[in-house]
Amino acid sequence: MPSPSNENQIVDMKKSNKLKYFFESASEKLFLICAMLSVISLLLIIGFVFYKGSHPFVAEGYSFIDFIFGMEWVPSEDKFGILPMIVASIFSTIGALVIGVPIGLFTAIFLAEIAPKRVAKIISPAVQLLAGIPSVLYGVFGLAIIVPMLQNNFGLAKGQSLLAVIIVLAIMMLPTIVTVAETAIRAVPKTYREGSLALGASPIGTIFKVVVPAAKSGIMAAIVLGLGRAIGETMAVILVAGNSLILPTSLTDSVRPLTTNIALEMGYAFGTHQEMLFATGIVLFSFILILNFVLAKISSKGGK
Amino acid sequence: MSATTLERNNKGTEKFSSNNEQQTTDAKIKVKNLDLFYGEKQALYQVSLDIKEKEVTALIGPSGCGKSTFLRTLNRMNDLIDGVKINGEIVIDNENIYNSSDVIKLRTRVGMVFQKPNLFPMSIFDNVAYGPRMQGIKNKKALNKIVEESLRGAAIWDEVKDRLKSSALGLSGGQQQRVCIARAIAMKPDVILMDEPTSALDPISTLKVEELIAQMKKDYTIVIVTHNMQQAARVSDKTAFFLNGEIIEYDETDHIFSMPKDQRTEDYVTGRFG
Amino acid sequence: MRKFKDNFMLGLLWFSAFLTVAVLVVIVGYIFFKGFRLINFDFIFGDYSPVGHGGIWPMIITTIYTIVISLIIATPIGILAAVYLQEYAKQGRLVRVIRFATESLTGIPSIIYGLFGAVFFVTTLKLGMSIIAASLTLTIIVLPVIIRTTEEALKTVPLSYREGSLALGTTKLQTLYKVILPSAMPGILSGIILSMGRIVGESAAIFLTAGTVAAMPESIFSSARTLTVHSYLVTQESGDIELAAAVGIVLIVIILVLNLSATFISKKLNKADY
Ligand SMILES: Nc1ncnc2c1ncn2[C@@H]1O[C@H](COP(=O)(O)OP(=O)(O)OP(=O)(O)O)[C@@H](O)[C@H]1O
Numbered sequence A: 001m002p003s004p005s006n007e008n009q010i011v012d013m014k015k016s017n018k019l020k021y022f023f024e025s026a027s028e029k030l031f032l033i034c035a036m037l038s039v040i041s042l043l044l045i046i047g048f049v050f051y052k053g054s055h056p057f058v059a060e061g062y063s064f065i066d067f068i069f070g071m072e073w074v075p076s077e078d079k080f081g082i083l084p085m086i087v088a089s090i091f092s093t094i095g096a097l098v099i100g101v102p103i104g105l106f107t108a109i110f111l112a113e114i115a116p117k118r119v120a121k122i123i124s125p126a127v128q129l130l131a132g133i134p135s136v137l138y139g140v141f142g143l144a145i146i147v148p149m150l151q152n153n154f155g156l157a158k159g160q161s162l163l164a165v166i167i168v169l170a171i172m173m174l175p176t177i178v179t180v181a182e183t184a185i186r187a188v189p190k191t192y193r194e195g196s197l198a199l200g201a202s203p204i205g206t207i208f209k210v211v212v213p214a215a216k217s218g219i220m221a222a223i224v225l226g227l228g229r230a231i232g233e234t235m236a237v238i239l240v241a242g243n244s245l246i247l248p249t250s251l252t253d254s255v256r257p258l259t260t261n262i263a264l265e266m267g268y269a270f271g272t273h274q275e276m277l278f279a280t281g282i283v284l285f286s287f288i289l290i291l292n293f294v295l296a297k298i299s300s301k302g303g304k
Numbered sequence B: 001m002s003a004t005t006l007e008r009n010n011k012g013t014e015k016f017s018s019n020n021e022q023q024t025t026d027a028k029i030k031v032k033n034l035d036l037f038y039g040e041k042q043a044l045y046q047v048s049l050d051i052k053e054k055e056v057t058a059l060i061g062p063s064g065c066g067k068s069t070f071l072r073t074l075n076r077m078n079d080l081i082d083g084v085k086i087n088g089e090i091v092i093d094n095e096n097i098y099n100s101s102d103v104i105k106l107r108t109r110v111g112m113v114f115q116k117p118n119l120f121p122m123s124i125f126d127n128v129a130y131g132p133r134m135q136g137i138k139n140k141k142a143l144n145k146i147v148e149e150s151l152r153g154a155a156i157w158d159e160v161k162d163r164l165k166s167s168a169l170g171l172s173g174g175q176q177q178r179v180c181i182a183r184a185i186a187m188k189p190d191v192i193l194m195d196e197p198t199s200a201l202d203p204i205s206t207l208k209v210e211e212l213i214a215q216m217k218k219d220y221t222i223v224i225v226t227h228n229m230q231q232a233a234r235v236s237d238k239t240a241f242f243l244n245g246e247i248i249e250y251d252e253t254d255h256i257f258s259m260p261k262d263q264r265t266e267d268y269v270t271g272r273f274g
Numbered sequence C: 001m002r003k004f005k006d007n008f009m010l011g012l013l014w015f016s017a018f019l020t021v022a023v024l025v026v027i028v029g030y031i032f033f034k035g036f037r038l039i040n041f042d043f044i045f046g047d048y049s050p051v052g053h054g055g056i057w058p059m060i061i062t063t064i065y066t067i068v069i070s071l072i073i074a075t076p077i078g079i080l081a082a083v084y085l086q087e088y089a090k091q092g093r094l095v096r097v098i099r100f101a102t103e104s105l106t107g108i109p110s111i112i113y114g115l116f117g118a119v120f121f122v123t124t125l126k127l128g129m130s131i132i133a134a135s136l137t138l139t140i141i142v143l144p145v146i147i148r149t150t151e152e153a154l155k156t157v158p159l160s161y162r163e164g165s166l167a168l169g170t171t172k173l174q175t176l177y178k179v180i181l182p183s184a185m186p187g188i189l190s191g192i193i194l195s196m197g198r199i200v201g202e203s204a205a206i207f208l209t210a211g212t213v214a215a216m217p218e219s220i221f222s223s224a225r226t227l228t229v230h231s232y233l234v235t236q237e238s239g240d241i242e243l244a245a246a247v248g249i250v251l252i253v254i255i256l257v258l259n260l261s262a263t264f265i266s267k268k269l270n271k272a273d274y
């Protein structure tokens, strides 16, 4: 390697530093662009879905009220009413929460507070693993086991029903709720427990009066995550819902929630029909926003 | 190639100095009326002091008085913190470091050793060679030479020469801190800043580092923050006493410890201070 | 009375845990019991045929395509975005907007992603129902996962590494790829593996963007079906639970392997020095 003169070395240094500063500012800009991509994606998604979904109401003279409160969905006759689907979505979500949340929470409390260490060490990772299983498989299981069970026990013509959806969704959200809530409960400092126990409270009383309230925000996050999984679930639900277009009046009715409607018809829909599916997406989207908002309200109220 | 490369920093600064006509004093670092704010909160008030070349200057004072803050202005490490504002000037080798935009060059000239050893999770060799490599030195021989010289300069060569390729984090705290010093020396800086370099070390390691500082004095200008009065008395030529972000007294170390002019300094060095 | 209440609650806790475990064991057990007879070499590595149970090799290949393509795009973008948020951005409006967007993306259900992919990638960009359209949709789905896990990993890198490196006159960029990213690598890797799980498990978004063609894809511009979509379709169209369960076994094994390697990597690399 030829040895450059001293003079050159100094010039080189200056030059290379200039280059370094150039790379510094260029890279920062590149990183910013990468970070902005999530904003851009979000805007694109909202923009496209809302543009497509609002088109019938803005430009084609359809009534949004009729869409939301309409009882009939017959695309071939130009009838687009989604009230039965909205009701089906609300019922199945609430039902799944009513079953899944207490069982999931109690399991999490059990694993974090009651279970012998060795037992928890086996069960916790296994449950965590189950949170990652493709949700379609829960639907397959639901169709193969739960649906026939309901059919036989309730003497139904068809076991695919609101109740089947609720059970499948409740099972599906269990691993998520258990895993997240358990982490939150384990994070409560030991001193809390000791303080309460020292005051003469029973271990169980301590868990429910001290530990669980202390882990509240984490538990809330667990519920929100589980809920997100349930409400957005599509393919597993199709398998067990029955997909009838009627307003559900009992747990044994066949239902078609919002998500399923989109997936079932998107494949062949075009024109206004397709746009109405996007409108269904908007309703689903708003539904999720409202639910998250309500849950956030509940948790902040409980915090006072 | 190696020799010329090694000297590049010194050469660079010398060149700069000779270019500059208005050389007034022989101080290496001149700080004038320095104010520093963390957002709204002021941490340094009108700090002025001159630091001579190849002397050891100790900064002492109670916790939270701004010693680290001041030290970190000298290589602009405070730039990393959001919302730091600085007024006044700091001149090193006749160049106002806050006017020049070349922070990289400044930090190659003004090295730093931190309170806790902060070696990277790499081998000892890679740690010491890290700085030079980042300056673009790739030549294996040159790097070997720099690493050996630096480790010798930090009086740790004999202890680590057989395990240069093993993880630096396997060394004891005292050894790690001396490798940190070697890592700083590898850049051939003029000035080395040390922020309580022995506070995390045991007494024997502390002594070794102190001996090392005494040796390094002949090559480097050293500014050291310490909570240990004896250490300040042992290693430094000058001592500055900080209180609430101000310099209360700055003088020969002997004077500070034997006949301080300010009552507060006396209270502090005699241990009567909170 | 209190005693009774305590015992009742305790019983409820035991019962819930038992129920959860039982249900999950039954599900996994059922899938294995129902599907294991189909699992053999020809089933996994054979071509699909509509008669009988068919091989699933095309679906495996399609699944791998979607994983590889979406991660090739999402990983660098996600990591760099996280780097921007953690290492560069000043806290403020812009960062809040980016964080909000990232969180919102996490909350969007996959069917909406499917709708978007169908209109944007499939129709507007004229990619047609294809592996590439699905992969691009999946890219957006896993982007927030990678950003979040990388951010968490970056948070665990000690500030002292950054300071130590920058104090040696390196640039932020050099510090980033020589010190920060290597230290954060275990966390980043497990985030990437988790994203793989997310992609493997995804159904609705892929269903609407890649279509359902049950044949070996000729290129990434062909329509094809992934394992998960296959499992859904054979259940829905022909009620072939046995086949769906066999595909389910393959899926569960994939998820198991991914999870184990994520745990292994984060444990192994965290313990090692480098
Ligand atoms: N990043 C920061 N943001 C805001 N205030 C800070 C920051 N760093 C330091 N300070 C404040 O500036 C003042 C001086 O801090 P500094 O760390 O310089 O003190 P110090 O003399 O080094 O103390 P010690 O001996 O404990 O290391 C303190 O009041 C401290 O709280």
Ligand SMILES: [Mg+2]
Pocket: B067, B068, B069, B195
């Ligand atoms: Mg300090």
